[in-house]
Amino acid sequence: xxxxxxxxxxxxxxxxxxxxxxxxxxxxxxxxxxxxxxxxxxxxxxxxxxxxxxxxxxxxxxxxxxxxxxxxxxxxxxxxxxxxxxxxxxxxxxxxxxxxxxxxxxxxxxxxxxxxxxxxxxxxxxxxxxxxxxxxxxxxxxxxxxxxxxxxxxxxxxxxxxxxxxxxxxxxxxxxxxxxxxxxxxxxxxxxxxxxxxxxxxxxxxxxxxxxxxxxxxxxxxxxxxxxxxxxxxxxxxxxxxxxxxxxxxxxxxxxxxxxxxxxxxxxxxxxxxxxxxxxxxxxxxxxxxxxxxxxxxxxxxxxxxxxxxxxxxxxxxxxxxxxxxxxxxxxxxxxxxxxxxxxxxxxxxxxxxxxxxxxxxxxxxxxxxxxxxxxxxxxxxxxxxxxxxxxxxxxxxxxxxxxxxxxxxxxxxxxxxxxxxxxxxxxxxx
Amino acid sequence: xxxxxxxxxxxxxxxxxxxxxxxxxxxxxxxxxxxxxxxxxxxxxxxxxxxxxxxxxxxxxxxxxxxxxxxxxxxxxxxxxxxxxxxxxxxxxxxxxxxxxxxxxxxxxxxxxxxxxxxxxxxxxxxxxxxxxxxxxxxxxxxxxxxxxxxxxxxxxxxxxxxxxxxxxxxxxxxxxxxxxxxxxxxxxxxxxxxxxxxxxxxxxxxxxxxxxxxxxxxxxxxxxxxxxxxxxxxxxxxxxxxxxxxxxxxxxxxxxxxxxxxxxxxxxxxxxxxxxxxxxxxxxxxxxxxxxxxxxxxxxxxxxxxxxxxxxxxxxxxxxxxxxxxxxxxxxxxxxxxxxxxxxxxxxxxxxxxxxxxxxxxxxxxxxxxxxxxxxxxxxxxxxxxxxxxxxxxxxxxxxxxxxxxxxxxxxxxxxxxxxxxxxxxxxxx
Numbered sequence: 001x002x003x004x005x006x007x008x009x010x011x012x013x014x015x016x017x018x019x020x021x022x023x024x025x026x027x028x029x030x031x032x033x034x035x036x037x038x039x040x041x042x043x044x045x046x047x048x049x050x051x052x053x054x055x056x057x058x059x060x061x062x063x064x065x066x067x068x069x070x071x072x073x074x075x076x077x078x079x080x081x082x083x084x085x086x087x088x089x090x091x092x093x094x095x096x097x098x099x100x101x102x103x104x105x106x107x108x109x110x111x112x113x114x115x116x117x118x119x120x121x122x123x124x125x126x127x128x129x130x131x132x133x134x135x136x137x138x139x140x141x142x143x144x145x146x147x148x149x150x151x152x153x154x155x156x157x158x159x160x161x162x163x164x165x166x167x168x169x170x171x172x173x174x175x176x177x178x179x180x181x182x183x184x185x186x187x188x189x190x191x192x193x194x195x196x197x198x199x200x201x202x203x204x205x206x207x208x209x210x211x212x213x214x215x216x217x218x219x220x221x222x223x224x225x226x227x228x229x230x231x232x233x234x235x236x237x238x239x240x241x242x243x244x245x246x247x248x249x250x251x252x253x254x255x256x257x258x259x260x261x262x263x264x265x266x267x268x269x270x271x272x273x274x275x276x277x278x279x280x281x282x283x284x285x286x287x288x289x290x291x292x293x294x295x296x297x298x299x300x301x302x303x304x305x306x307x308x309x310x311x312x313x314x315x316x317x318x319x320x321x322x323x324x325x326x327x328x329x330x331x332x333x334x335x336x337x338x339x340x341x342x343x344x345x346x347x348x349x350x351x352x353x354x355x356x357x358x359x360x361x362x363x364x365x366x367x368x369x370x371x372x373x374x375x376x377x378x379x380x381x382x383x384x385x386x387x388x389x390x391x392x393x394x395x396x397x398x399x400x401x402x403x404x405x406x407x408x409x410x411x412x413x414x415x416x417x418x419x420x421x422x423x424x425x426x427x428x429x430x431x
Numbered sequence: 432x433x434x435x436x437x438x439x440x441x442x443x444x445x446x447x448x449x450x451x452x453x454x455x456x457x458x459x460x461x462x463x464x465x466x467x468x469x470x471x472x473x474x475x476x477x478x479x480x481x482x483x484x485x486x487x488x489x490x491x492x493x494x495x496x497x498x499x500x501x502x503x504x505x506x507x508x509x510x511x512x513x514x515x516x517x518x519x520x521x522x523x524x525x526x527x528x529x530x531x532x533x534x535x536x537x538x539x540x541x542x543x544x545x546x547x548x549x550x551x552x553x554x555x556x557x558x559x560x561x562x563x564x565x566x567x568x569x570x571x572x573x574x575x576x577x578x579x580x581x582x583x584x585x586x587x588x589x590x591x592x593x594x595x596x597x598x599x600x601x602x603x604x605x606x607x608x609x610x611x612x613x614x615x616x617x618x619x620x621x622x623x624x625x626x627x628x629x630x631x632x633x634x635x636x637x638x639x640x641x642x643x644x645x646x647x648x649x650x651x652x653x654x655x656x657x658x659x660x661x662x663x664x665x666x667x668x669x670x671x672x673x674x675x676x677x678x679x680x681x682x683x684x685x686x687x688x689x690x691x692x693x694x695x696x697x698x699x700x701x702x703x704x705x706x707x708x709x710x711x712x713x714x715x716x717x718x719x720x721x722x723x724x725x726x727x728x729x730x731x732x733x734x735x736x737x738x739x740x741x742x743x744x745x746x747x748x749x750x751x752x753x754x755x756x757x758x759x760x761x762x763x764x765x766x767x768x769x770x771x772x773x774x775x776x777x778x779x780x781x782x783x784x785x786x787x788x789x790x791x792x793x794x795x796x797x798x799x800x801x802x803x804x805x806x807x808x809x810x811x812x813x814x815x816x817x818x819x820x821x822x823x824x825x826x827x828x829x830x831x832x833x834x835x836x837x838x839x840x841x842x843x844x845x846x847x848x849x850x851x852x853x854x855x856x857x858x859x860x861x862x
Contacts, residue, residue, distance in 0.1 A: 017638045027758035029766045144604045152583035152600065169583065169600055173575045206663050207448045211642045232637050232663045239670030240752060246677070247748035248741075255753050256766070259773035263781075266745050266774065270782055273741040277734040278789070285730045291722075298729035299716045302736070302845070303708040310679075310704040314697050317678035321671060322686050327458035335460045335687070342690035347698055351705065358709070414733070 002035065009036045018044055022051025029256050030059045046075045050083045055254035061087045074099060078107035079124060110223060113194075119201040120194025123215045123224035128154040130181055132164055137177035143169055155214055156181055161221045163191050163214055191216040194223055199238050202231040242324075245403040248272070276407060280305070280414040287422035290430060296363045297425045300372055304421040307351060308379035308413035315340050315387025316409050320401050323391060337388050344384035352376040371428055375421035379413060386412045433466065440467045449475055453482025460687050461490045477506045481514045486685035492518045505530060509538035510555060541654060544625075550632035551625025554646045554655035559585040561612055563595055568608035574600055586645055587612055592652045594622050594645055622647040625654055630669050633662040673755075676834040679703070703838060711736070711845040718853035721861060727794045728856045731803055735852040738782060739810035739844035746771045746818025747840050751832050754822060768819050775815035783807040802859055806852035810844060817843045 012024055021040070025033050025048065037060055040048060049057050049072075061084075064072065073096045076084065081096050088096070097105055107125055114120030128142050139154055153168045165187035175184050191214040192201050205213050205228050212225045241251035248269025257265070284291070284301070291298050319336070322328035328336065356373035360366055390408050391401035443455055452471070456464050456479065468491055471479060480488050480503075492515075495503065504527045507515065512527050519527070528536055538556055545551030559573050570585055584599045596618035606615050622645040623632050636644050636659050643656045672682035679700025688696070715722070715732070722729050750767070753759035759767065787804035791797055821839050822832035 017640075019638050023756055023758060027753070027760070027763060029763065029770075140604065144601060146601075170575060170577075173571065202663075206660065206667075207450050209448075209660055211659070228642070228659045228663065229637065229640055232633075232659065232666060235663060235667050236637075236670070239667070239674070242674060243670070243677075243752065244748060247745045249745060249748060253749065255749060255758060256770060259770055259777065262770070263774045263777035266742070267778055267781065269745065270738060270741055270778060273737060274734070274782065274786065277737040280733050280737075281730050284733070288726050288730065291729050292726045295719050295723045295729075298722050298726075298732075299712050299719065301729075302711050302715070302733065302849075303705070305733070306704060306708040306711075307701060310701055311697070314678045314680060314700065317675060317680055318684065318686060321674065322458070325454060327454060327686060329458070332458060332460065339460075339687060339690055339693070343694045343697065346690065346694035347701060350694075350698065351701055355705065418733075 005032070006036065006039055009039055013040060013044065018047030019051040021048045025060075026052055026056040026255060030258065033059060033256075034063060042071060042075070045072060046080050046084075050080050053254060054086055054252040055250075055257055057084070058087050059254065059256075076100070078104040078111065081108055082111050082121065107224075113217075117197055118194065119192055119196050119198050119215055119226055120217070120223060122198070122230060123194070123226065124230070125224045127212075127214075127225045129222065130154050130156050130167070132156050132158065132182035132185070133180045135177065136172050136175045136179045136181060136184065139167065139181050140169075140172050140177075143172070152211065154181075155222055155225070156185055157222045163216050163220055163222045165189065166214065189214065191220075191222070192226060193218065198234045201226055202234040202238075205231040206235075242320075242402040245400060246406060248403070272407060276411040276414070279411060280418060283415050283418045284422065286419075287426060290422055290426045294368075294425060294429050296365070296368055297422060297429075300359060300368075301418055301421055303355060304372065304375045304379055305414045305417035307355070307376055308383040308417045309410050311344060311347060311380045312383030312387045312409045312413050313406060315344075315384050316391060316401075316405050319388055319391045320405060323395050323401065328392065333388070333392060337385065340384040340388050341381065344380045348377040348380035351380070365429075367428055368425075371424045372421065374424050375417065378420045379417040382416045383409070383413045436463070437467065437470055440470055444471060444475065449478030450482040452479045456491075457483055457487045457686060461689065464490060464687075465494060473502060473506070476503060477511045477515075481511050484685060485517055485683040486681075486688055488515070489518050490685065490687075507531070509535040509542065512539055513542050513552065538655075544648075548628055549625065550623055550627045550629050550646060550657055551648070551654060553629070553661060554625070554657065555661070556655045558643075558645075558656050560653065561585050561587050561598070563587050563589065563613035563616070564611050566608065567603050567606045567610045567612060567615065570598065570612050571600075571603050571608075574603070583642070585612075586653055586656070587616055588653045594647050594651055594653045596620065597645065620645065622651075622653070623657060624649065629665045632657055633665040633669075636662040637666075673751075673833040676831060677837060679834070707838060707842040707845070710842060711849060714846050714849045715853065717850075718857060721853055721857045725799075725856060725860050727796070727799055728853060728860075731790065731799075732849055732852055734786060735803065735806045735810055736845045736848035738786070738807055739814040739848045740841050742775060742778060742811045743814030743818045743840045743844050744837060746774075746815050747822055747832075747836050750819055750822045751836060754826050754832065759823065764819070764823060768816065771815040771819050772812065775811045779808040779811035782811070796860075798859055799856075802855045803852060805855050806848065809851045810848040813847045814840070814844045 013021065016024065021044070025036070028036070049060070069092070073092065076096045077100065081093065085093050097108060100108070111121050111123065128139075128146050130139055130142070143154055153166050155166050156164045158164055164182070165185035166189050167181050167184045168186065171184040171186065172181070189210075192204055194215050194217050196204070205226060210228070212227045215223050215226050217223055237251060244251050244253060248266065250265070253265070287297075319328055352373035355376055356369040359372050360369035386409055390412070391405045394401040394405060444452065447455065452475065456467070459467070464487075480491065500523070504523065507527045507530075509531065512524065516524050528539060531539070542552050542554065559570075559577050561570055561573070574585060584597050586597050587595045589595055595613070596616035597620050598612050598615045599617065602615040602617065603612070620641075623635055625646050625648050627635070636657060641659070643658045646654045646657050648654055668682060675682050675684060679697070681696070684696070750759055783804035786807055787800040790803050791800035817840055821843070822836045825832040825836060
């Protein structure tokens with residue numbers, strides 16, 4: 001069976017891009033990944049590793065034999081080292097740097113000036129750079145030799161490397177051969193500052209409808225370019241991160257992370273949830289006396305908490321999306337609150353009536369029906385308010401609302417739900 | 432204050448792209464959108480509408496005066512009509528078609544051969560198309576005249592319009608002027624079939640690392656191109672759809688959809704949730720007798736349900752991501768189950784011990800501590816199993832697991848949690 005799998009893998013290597021091979025290796029249990037790795041051609045290894053998630057990559061790198069690691073270090077350029085540096089010891093990074101030429105080393109060092117959330121870290125250098133006095137004929141010659149993805153333009157910089165503008169292949173083709181390129185310069189292109197957050201940079205390139213944009217440092221010096229392909233990767237990773245964060249997981253999480261480490265990683269989220277569940281339980285505990293007299297309250301109380309949780313998460317999700325797109329601001333917060341509370345009033349009344357009626361039929365008590373209806377209305381209202389306010393406050397505090405928004409919201413709707421329902425029950429159903 | 436807002440808006444119109452103006456209008460309450468609309472220059476209106484979400488767009492289109500609608504229809508080409516058709520009556524679509532030239536009309540009709548989830552619907556026609564015998568000099572002349580985004584290549588088709596290959600600007604620049612372009616043909620580019628699902632097409636273009644790919648119908652005829660920019664939009668919309676679906680919302684949902692319609696839309700999701708909450712309540716109701724004797728069970732039962740829900744949603748989220756990336760298949764399902772159950776055993780035991788100990792301290796009953804610990808272990812195990820199986824079954828049934836996965840999972844963990852906890856309580860705690 002092992003041999004058969006190797007054959008399937010070798011066929012895949014023939015047919016797939018490095019990025020697809022990375023996904024394929026990630027989808028296999030760790031032992032199989034390690035068994036197939038030696039069958040991967042040497043020249044593809046760096047690209048495949050770069051395409052994998054940090055954790056999945058680590059399952060291979062951590063067991064590499066010294067000779068193999070040695071070869072890998074030989075094959076690293078600045079861009080791949082930037083990606084893999086997280087997985088390598090400082091010593092190995094230094095070794096890789098020592099084997100690069102000085103240009104690559106400079107590029108690596110430049111990238112380290114920016115953090116993981118800034119576009120300057122991920123700049124690529126596949127660009128044709130020209131001085132303003134270069135002739136059109138020479139520029140065309142250079143672009144012709146240059147066979148890279150998305151290269152239909154060259155960047156023009158002055159002697160200090162400061163960005164002046166770009167010339168497109170189109171403009172060059174229309175100009176006389178001995179014109180200096182500065183005469184065909186398009187200086188309307190606005191470079192992306194290297195300290196721009198990656199997601200903002202992706203937005204910029206999407207809205208600009210360009211295949212590439214220049215990236216400059218704070219002195220206006222050209223560092224390299226950002227391609228629309230990179231923008232696409234950034235968008236994908238951002239949203240995957242949001243989806244994973246909603247369950248307390250990391251975007252880099254490995255599908256087949258070893259059980260022990262996986263459990264450890266997830267324990268934290270379970271622990272946080274336990275604290276909020278204990279808070280809810282404590283709230284219920286305040287009403288032990290009532291519960292022992294009216295058991296129906298215990299039967300019905302999860303309904304109140306859950307309806308509040310669902311209504312709140314609808315508002316929360318809408319607001320989180322709006323925040324991410326810059327569509328929710330202090331300027332329209334009040335109008336949004338008003339609208340969400342309007343929705344909550346309508347749905348609160350409708351579902352309170354339905355649940356109240358079900359309760360009366362089930363338990364034959366009009367008072368109990370009234371109590372649960374009141375609690376539902378209040379909890380759905382509070383949920384809507386929290387759904388707007390919680391993510392806005394988190395955003396203000398620079399905490400990602402996708403990560404902690406729903407925990408906080410659920411805590412609010414659980415505690416408020418149990419408290420109002422059991423509180424109203426204590427007031428109206430006892431004695 | 433109104434005038435000031437108009438001035439801010441006019442400044443924005445000067446500075447922003449149509450796609451950004453669309454976002455801006457969406458972020459305003461409906462009445463303000465409608466007040467600002469007349470200040471938007473006519474030539475920008477179609478692009479801004481196209482950039483907006485279906486529902487937000489409708490808040491403007493539904494109140495357009497006949498004369499304004501008339502002008503809008505004049506400005507529509509095939510691509511913008513494809514986007515706006517959902518918002519227009521059949522009659523208006525026919526009027527718009529009648530005003531187009533026959534080429535645009537053909538493009539529109541071709542696009543309607545494919546549904547909203549197929550890339551053929553969104554093909555763009557900004558391409559230079561050449562016959563195989565065209566000379567290099569003529570091809571260069573055409574490309575030079577062509578000033579569009581991402582045009583650094585031309586497509587070559589035979590007399591019947593069947594795709595033969597592409598020629599890049601680079602290849603043309605290196606060839607002799609009177610060579611026929613068929614000699615510089617790159618026939619390694621694989622066109623995207625027009626019935627390909629949009630998300631798959633976006634993956635293709637990302638992995639191919641190309642700025643554009645040709646799209647062909649089933650007869651191999653060239654329909655047009657897909658750009659990487661479109662791929663980026665598709666990816667963004669897909670993930671937004673997933674995030675919104677997790678709260679039962681639509682990706683096209685308007686932040687400021689009128690209260691009445693918004694409430695109606697969300698009511699369905701609340702209703703579905705109510706059914707699952709009633710099921711949970713019914714489960715609790717089976718143990719009324721027990722609850723009336725041991726009230727502590729009522730206090731603690733939300734903890735059991737909630738720990739199961741959280742553990743399950745972690746597994747669910749990981750599996751949904753894997754399914755979306757094609758990394759979870761029947762081939763590795765068993766290995767994934769084994770791993771997730773391993774994680775559940777570890778975390779189940781750890782948290783059962785913690786919660787058991789808290790319970791003993793809180794209520795002074797070792798038996799109660801044992802009962803809750805047992806229920807936690809069982810519920811976390813069931814949650815892990817459901818977290819793998821539920822999304823895989825939904826995917827098999829072609830139901831989006833991002834939409835219904837978490838409702839089903841929570842129902843399982845609530846019912847199992849309440850049942851095992853109260854069941855164990857009945858068995859071991861009653862006099």
